[in-house]
Amino acid sequence: MRGLGDTFFNLQVIEKYLPALLSGFRVTLALAGAVVTLGILLGLTLAMVRAFRFRVVNWLIVAFVDLFRTLPQLVVLVFAYFGLPYAGITISGFTAATLGLGLVLAAFAEEAFWAAITAIPRGQWEAARSTGLSFAQALGSVVMPQAVRIAIPLLTNRTIAITKGTALASVIAVPEILDKAQSAMSLSSNASPLIIGAGLYLAIFAPFVLFSRWLERRFGWII
Amino acid sequence: MADDCFLLEIDDLHKSFGDLEVLKGINLRVRPGEVIILIGPSGSGKSTFLRCINRLEEPTRGRIRVDGTEIMARGVDLNRVRKDIGIVFQAFNLYPHLTALGNVTLALRKVLRMSRQDAEACGRRMLEHVGLAEKANAYPSELSGGQQQRVAIARALALEPKLMLFDEPTSALDPELVGSVLKVMRDLRDEGMTMVVVTHEMSFARDAGDRVLFMDGGEIVEEGPPSTIFRNPAHQRTREFLQRVLHV
Numbered sequence: 001m002r003g004l005g006d007t008f009f010n011l012q013v014i015e016k017y018l019p020a021l022l023s024g025f026r027v028t029l030a031l032a033g034a035v036v037t038l039g040i041l042l043g044l045t046l047a048m049v050r051a052f053r054f055r056v057v058n059w060l061i062v063a064f065v066d067l068f069r070t071l072p073q074l075v076v077l078v079f080a081y082f083g084l085p086y087a088g089i090t091i092s093g094f095t096a097a098t099l100g101l102g103l104v105l106a107a108f109a110e111e112a113f114w115a116a117i118t119a120i121p122r123g124q125w126e127a128a129r130s131t132g133l134s135f136a137q138a139l140g141s142v143v144m145p146q147a148v149r150i151a152i153p154l155l156t157n158r159t160i161a162i163t164k165g166t167a168l169a170s171v172i173a174v175p176e177i178l179d180k181a182q183s184a185m186s187l188s189s190n191a192s193p194l195i196i197g198a199g200l201y202l203a204i205f206a207p208f209v210l211f212s213r214w215l216e217r218r219f220g221w222i223i
Numbered sequence: 224m225a226d227d228c229f230l231l232e233i234d235d236l237h238k239s240f241g242d243l244e245v246l247k248g249i250n251l252r253v254r255p256g257e258v259i260i261l262i263g264p265s266g267s268g269k270s271t272f273l274r275c276i277n278r279l280e281e282p283t284r285g286r287i288r289v290d291g292t293e294i295m296a297r298g299v300d301l302n303r304v305r306k307d308i309g310i311v312f313q314a315f316n317l318y319p320h321l322t323a324l325g326n327v328t329l330a331l332r333k334v335l336r337m338s339r340q341d342a343e344a345c346g347r348r349m350l351e352h353v354g355l356a357e358k359a360n361a362y363p364s365e366l367s368g369g370q371q372q373r374v375a376i377a378r379a380l381a382l383e384p385k386l387m388l389f390d391e392p393t394s395a396l397d398p399e400l401v402g403s404v405l406k407v408m409r410d411l412r413d414e415g416m417t418m419v420v421v422t423h424e425m426s427f428a429r430d431a432g433d434r435v436l437f438m439d440g441g442e443i444v445e446e447g448p449p450s451t452i453f454r455n456p457a458h459q460r461t462r463e464f465l466q467r468v469l470h471v
Contacts, residue, residue: 121316123316124316126312126316127312127316127317127378128318129279129302129305130279130305130310131306131309131334131379132302132303132330133330134302141329142318142329146318146320149320
């Protein structure tokens with residue numbers, strides 16, 4: 001019987017598959033970056049557009065948000081990768097994962113930003129508008145700087161949870177960490193690649209979590 | 224033209240919230256440099272009336288002219304109109320994410336399109352004017368209520384308004400801080416600023432007001448110089464109100 005060390009920390013296996021795992025690490029990092037960027041920026045944009053209260057536009061935004069808050073992330077990914085080709089739209093696994101997770105994050109981010117916008121006291125709008133600022137200027141210079149700070153604690157957890165979903169992209173053939181670790185595991189009949197994979201996820205998300213804590217401390221004041 | 228001698232003209236101003244008629248036809252003429260004091264019990268419509276003057280509340284009907292501009296007219300540039308009408312709120316409403324100077328300069332930069340340098344020079348002058356030159360870099364949370372309200376006054380004055388509205392500017396202040404705000408308002412009056420002030424500070428009303436308007440139930444019940452209103456009010460409702468507020 002082989003020891004635990006051999007099963008989970010086999011140096012030969014690790015040495016052999018480390019380059020593959022590191023390439024997965026780079027893909028996960030790029031995917032996480034793309035998801036966060038798309039999700040936060042789109043969510044912020046939608047919330048700001050919603051503030052203008054154009055009725056039809058707001059119906060569409062709310063429909064989008066509710067749809068993507070409801071669907072499981074895996075379903076969205078599988079649909080984007082395996083479903084869209086039937087409509088003649090073929091996208092790479094990386095693009096499908098970015099879109100799928102990015103849209104889900106955008107939906108939650110929109111709700112967080114929107115909740116924060118509605119939490120800004122009416123007096124702030126009135127002060128801004130009474131000095132001649134337009135609605136858009138009041139939104140941009142007075143309301144959003146405060147709303148973003150209020151939204152941060154609401155956003156960080158959700159962002160971490162959804163971005164960790166990059167591991168789901170292994171299902172749609174994105175060569176990210178989990179995908180690489182699984183193939184290395186089956187080729188070597190050894191669990192060590194998975195341990196390294198877990199370590200690589202930690203290397204990405206631990207700083208992420210620490211950064212979000214710093215953000216919350218830095219901007220998390222209450223008005 | 225007779226209109227030329229009035230800075231503010233209001234005719235038959237009505238405002239309803241649903242079925243509730245809050246203003247029942249207000250008429251008012253204000254000359255340049257005049258200080259109008261609005262008094263009356265809470266719920267009498269004073270604040271709503273004041274907030275209709277720059278259309279923070281949308282009047283249901285009526286006519287408002289500010290320095291010859293019909294501000295209820297269709298297609299009027301409301302942002303331009305508001306630049307000329309400063310308002311100071313009971314709750315200060317300073318921007319908490321900006322310094323005192325940032326609060327004062329925001330509209331200078333966004334509305335008047337001044338450069339940062341010019342806006343800050345102007346902003347510092349305004350803060351000096353209200354006695355807060357040394358607080359330029361303080362955030363609202365670091366200021367006392369009286370200081371916050373003076374920053375709010377500076378923010379409104381920076382745009383060089385023709386008319387200043389004050390909506391119970393001292394009601395949220397600790398008693399010992401009221402004086403500093405009233406002093407700034409008295410200075411403004413002495414400089415010739417036209418002001419409409421909703422206040423419960425009867426001593427201020429008496430010695431700084433040119434005319435006192437007593438409002439009750441959405442109408443102006445009586446108006447006149449402070450000496451008349453306070454010593455010899457014509458209406459029973461005015462007498463009762465003054466008795467309540469002056470002899471507590």
